[in-house]
Amino acid sequence: MSASPPRPSYAALFRMPHARRTFAAAMIGRLSYGVVALAMMLTTTRATGSYAVAGTVMALFGAASVFLSPARAALIDRYGPRRALIPMASLYAGLLTAFAVTAWRPGAPVPAVGALAVAAGACTPPLGPTMRAVWGEVIQDERLLQRAYSLDGVVEEILFVSGPLVVGAVVQTAPPAAAVALSALLVWSGTLAFVLSPLVAGVRPATAKAPSGGRPRQGGRPLRRALARPVVVASGVGLSLGAVDLLVMAFAERHHHGSGVVAWVLAALSLGSALGGLLNGAVDWRTAPGARLPLLAGALGLALLGAGLAQGLGALVVAVACAGFFVAPALTTSYLVADAAAPPGFRTQAGAWVNTAVNAGSSVGTAGAGLLVGRLPLGLCFAVSGAAAMAAALVCVRSARTPRPGADAGNGVAGGSRPEVTDGERLPG
Incomplete structure (x- = not known):
């Protein structure tokens, strides 16, 4: 009887080449998301003097960020993290910086503040889904993938708890808009370090996986x-x-x-x-x-x-x-x-x-x-x-x-298990 493979640990994740560097870079960028909500809320309230305006602006920012997330993720899948994330993060960080400059002092024009918030929300880089997709590409052991996703979720929880603390520290010595600018810096620098990682460089876009250079098979x-x-x-x-x-x-x-x-x-x-x-x-x-x-x-x-x-x-x-x-x-x-x-x-x-x-x-x-x-x-x-x-x-x-026409009971989808990898090819902000 052959010996069972050793049980992978959380530490095994970071023994993978470049894994620590890649994960740390993604977490720096995702800390921005823990900072930005409270920072924008405080900035808008101070700039407009209205809680109602601040609530509306944040609702619009959140809606643009959440509901356009699958569309942004589709760009990552189609063109790859490097080609899609760098312009996306640069535009997002630039719009946050413009928002911070516009709302730095009280009396900022409400239409400009709202428009910048919506535009920034529409460009939010999907760092969380991309990091999980990278784990899915490079990890072939289902047990280790489970540990990667679990650790990812726990660290993300910590980041969202830590973000308001960072904002609280910034507003002790600077206007709330400075925290928005800090959020822009975090997401841009973290995304840049993430996409330059050799681990991410090995993830091929969907166009590269399509047969004969054609369009990738659609999920539908x-x-x-x-x-x-x-x-x-x-x-x-x-x-x-x-x-x-x-x-x-x-x-x-x-x-x-x-x-x-x-x-x-x-x-x-x-x-x-x-x-x-x-x-x-x-x-x-x-x-x-x-x-x-x-x-x-x-x-x-x-x-x-x-x-x-x-x-x-x-x-x-x-x-x-x-x-x-x-x-x-x-x-x-x-x-x-x-x-x-x-x-x-x-x-x-x-x-x-x-x-x-x-x-x-x-x-x-x-x-x-x-x-x-x-x-x-x-x-x-x-x-x-x-x-x-x-x-x-x-x-x-x-x-x-409920049986689905054409469903394959052994493909791992209905049961939720990960399909076996046989040819080196193997999954929102």
């Missing part, structure tokens, strides 16, 4: 169908998370806690997510990612139902941390299933669709929670947020049981 309806399950789960997770942020604030207000309590409860959510993500990546699961996907979403929903029963702050912190424990695993598994569904040349787009679903769901969840808080008991609002994740889990299970 089969790809959209295969992505339905991870996108549904990601949107359900996003809906739940977007609602939780607002519900925690409402809980603190109704129980007469200070606003500082909100940060601690949300930190517990992030800590639970980080721990869950690391554990999920370290375990060699016997079940395929597609089978785990609805279970993780359902567990998140149950934990939020428990949060609705919390009568005190301590119980809420525990329940929210338990909910967080399933967030990173659910999203990581969604990316794995999307990666398995994507044919060569469509990996970045597949990841971008999952990323878009999370962010769009979060926005809808926040808006929905805002409508419900004043009309329903808070515990019931938490239950509704949990029901969104559970409904996504049920839809995922039902779609898995």
